[in-house]
Amino acid sequence: MILKAIVRDYTSSGVPVGSKALAAQLPMHVSSATVRNEMAALEELGLIAKTHSSSGRIPSVKGYRYYVDHLVQPDPIKANDIDIIKSSLEGQFLKIDEIIETSAKILSNLTSYTAFSLKPEHKQSRLSGFRLVPLGKRQVMAVLVTDNGDAESQTFNITTKITGDQLEAVVRLINDQLVGKPLDEVLSALKSEIPMQVANYLQQPEGFLKVFGDVLTKAAQERFYVGGRLNLLNFSDSNDVDELKSLYTLMDHSDDMADVLGQPSDHIQVKIGSEMTNDILKDYSLITATYDAGDHGKGVIALLGPTRMPYSRMIGLVGAFRQELAQRLIDYYRYFDQ
Amino acid sequence: MILKAIVRDYTSSGVPVGSKALAAQLPMHVSSATVRNEMAALEELGLIAKTHSSSGRIPSVKGYRYYVDHLVQPDPIKANDIDIIKSSLEGQFLKIDEIIETSAKILSNLTSYTAFSLKPEHKQSRLSGFRLVPLGKRQVMAVLVTDNGDAESQTFNITTKITGDQLEAVVRLINDQLVGKPLDEVLSALKSEIPMQVANYLQQPEGFLKVFGDVLTKAAQERFYVGGRLNLLNFSDSNDVDELKSLYTLMDHSDDMADVLGQPSDHIQVKIGSEMTNDILKDYSLITATYDAGDHGKGVIALLGPTRMPYSRMIGLVGAFRQELAQRLIDYYRYFDQ
């Protein structure tokens, strides 16, 4: 009970919690001396710590962990918040990506933290088609479509040396050989046998291979969206510019970020400070949750805030949000799948 | 001479300049008392100012202005810098946009400030074609091409209610009526007569009109690139998070940014502190320059740094950069135009 009160007090005030203030908050009547004894015991267990020898206590990482695992009760979400989520997701979206992107925005707005969102089950997508669309005299757009409905495109210019027939032959080659394969296999094929085969049709295949590679990498990338980047400036205690820069750089690197998010699991996960793989994040906490879009797989949303965040509210919010988002996506798919 | 020395000293040290230190720097032999008299005169003219009644002097905005207009000599660019520029621009680029984007990056890296780049003469482009490319069962990609070679695309899903014939008719309508018109005219047409005409072919034209509008706005947007966003954290003196946020928000708004950049002119322009239209930028300076891509018009590069920046070096750098970039673009166009 005391640990719970300490975490709650500290996360909302940001000031180390002393025995007297704490005694006043507790539901039963106890003196500050009693609280002091209990606090000494909690410190012995490593659940709380002092900032200096005569200071109040703050929760340690271990203390937060215990709180999150055993004590926290997710706040019931406010009607107002649910209204905001619902209305923001309500609009007419042309692509799933737009929904996922706004999701990160909504979540960051609601929390004033930084939010991440990942679309459902992106990894296992397969190549379902590649084509070149002529746009002008010398301009061509390369379009790559995957079986989960993503399309990536890239325009480029061609030199006169290549004829339309040649290009068509190459496109046919790609489609014959690679359609239906998972994108990572296509990528590795592009690094091995494909160049030689393309070389049969083109004298200088580098240009084409670069375009195809580019558009393929774009499609294969675990693309995630970040909302409320700038909020980091608010909730970060650090005044060190280099540290902020590292954080922003981390957020722009999808691979590193995927590492940080870790293996998604069905319940809401909380990673606290030094529990995170990445050292730069030692003063932050991350709440991760999957959302279930039915037949279309599962996606991930995540929330990055300071270690001293009001976990009950945030966990409640993330929990509600994952549900709303899942519902919205199922609606979306129903509308177009029919 | 004294003003010049003050600006040079202050921009490199960041500390108000006193009479004694200044006297030692000057080429002829004068006492500090003489310098003090001259400084009093310069202060009278409003060219320099004190931070407190017994402090050294710093240049005022007016002082910087005079310095930039009459005293500064652009530094000759270092061989090393030009190497960096040349080699960074050397690679094989598929689109002008990539060149423009890397330009902003290079310039920000060289200066540790924040750089902006705008592609040549974007405004007057005209619609040269619109088409819909079917991708899958229900997925369509809308592609809009302009006469200066830009292509914008957007994928979207269609409901069953629309047939291929209907879509074709609409595309024909768009092309017949609007090709050849400047994008802003197309935009205004989209808000007036077009919806009615499209309604002749489609029962629910909203979806299509949204897609067309989206892709059109994207193409019409004065798209500029920002390099070295994060550098702002270094060179900004402000510790005020809200101010930083406003700055970042400003940078993400192309319209506002276009205002800030102002009318481009052929020589290198410097805007100092409060000379800028936007109040948030009062502690910053902006160096703007056009680059001339021959027949393909002129573009803009700009550099945002602290008011106390080493103008001679920065002006020299921007001057050299505009030349290199112009050359690179001319090469690029020659290669593809033939």
Next chain:
DNA sequence: CTTAGCACTTGAGTAACTTGAGTGCTAAAA
């Protein structure tokens, strides 16, 4: 017109002191 000299100002840094919130421990009370 330049310079030496001097009284004066001010921010920045440092040391000494005060204050208040908090602790641990002991011994008495429950």
Next chain:
DNA sequence: TTTTAGCACTCAAGTTACTCAAGTGCTAAG
């Protein structure tokens, strides 16, 4: 055995006083 009152002790943070160095403006002499 647990709780509580009491008390000596600790420490960060704030305040005050003081010193120091860099700088100024002004006057009078060169």
